[in-house]
Amino acid sequence: MITVNNDPKPPPVGGVLWSMVGDIRMLLTLPPALTMQVAHPAVGAGVDDHSVFRTDPWGRGERSLVSLQLWVYGGEGAAEEGRRLRRLHKTIQGTDAHGRKYHALTPAYYAWVHATGYPVFRYAQQYLGRPFTEAQERALYAEWLQVGRILGIRDRDMPQTIEEFWPYYHKVLDNELEATVVVRELIATDRPVPVPDRGPRWLRLLLRLTWPWLGPRFVRFRRFLTIGLMPPDARQAIGLEWTDAQERRLRRFGKVVRAVVPVLPERLRFMPIARRARRAARG
Template structure:
């Protein structure tokens, strides 16, 4: 992709600009990750090449910053999309079924991006407010645009929400499985190194079981039901009631927060810069 044909970065007024930097994103990202690695090729790539076991906090921080740049980075979003493709160029191997994989195989790369749509919708349903049909369509169009920023060709993504759900249902039924990595991320007893800092290290033996149980609970709850069934994840009516109660608390607490607490740093800086530019334009 040359600079002449590079897509415009996302801007204020888009749905993604409003939701992708909200701190509630941190609650839904694990579900998107499980959806991604439940694909055998993606799961094998992460299993073979990622440092998610030895440096989970560093990897999470780097992935989150990258994601924020896609939406809020302006021209840096295009650069970040190129950097990611370069980074993934040499990620290849063989999955546990003996099939070769490559991270940049269009179908595999597109699936990783495509998982954002159902997770955004489910997170909004529980943690914010459900999207209107019009906003669902806008969100999908913006995700297609974001895919172009990341170097994903239009032909590799379903063109409409209706086509997306046919593609999603087929992928879930025919391709997804409880890969090694998906199984680990759904295990509330998995070992997890402490986050950086002396205080978290001292408290981690107490906090780790609480953290992993909450993370797995939210991950399971925000997965589409068909995916839970496919991966053998149990979800009871009692758990559903607990998730709805937790969501009600989150919906009450987060919206009134000041911007410095409600939005992640990259999003916060971009939103402030956009307000300054808009103010300058009106003067």
């Protein structure tokens, strides 16, 4: 008997996401996307009540990054990762700061978490790489919809075209987003961040020794990138300030990134899951 696998497939090899998601520049886009997600009161409440982002920020970040790469480079394992995430979110529920009940898998909330990726990737690309052409923007959106299917997001719960996306996006900005407790924590510069506990032993030892000096600088840099790489309309909706001087600094930073990252060897430019997938695709 022939078994038919109806699992949604990952985005195509060689597509826009294939080139982006494993690149180390993707690390810089995660903070603004996460902050836009938790600016929704229901999502922010779920993270506030159930996430370990305060006690294990590095572990949580690593798991999110691995999951993102599996959606794109995971092959047949991509759909299983999507199912795993849905199982993980089944028990996440409670009441938000406005007294409204939430559940992590409520379609509108679950879709918003996914939707934030598209405007952040699109906006950050202007600083970290070459701006997308219109054709690339459309391909990116189509591929991001495909990732949504891997996550179990139904087509009726996400706008299916770019033309439908922007009215949906601005409606959420205008009516839902706010500076939640979690947003304020993510951009705070007076809250200590634990010493990173990932990597080789020598690196962990070095970080423990230098973290009293490095830690405060890291949180200021994180705030800078979180706000700077967030689309201005989302920044305004949440109430985050951004000055002309900061914009000039971000443009200078982006210029360095655009010059350095493309010339790095593959083992330094791409993260491990992406490197393995790229080697396999080349045969």
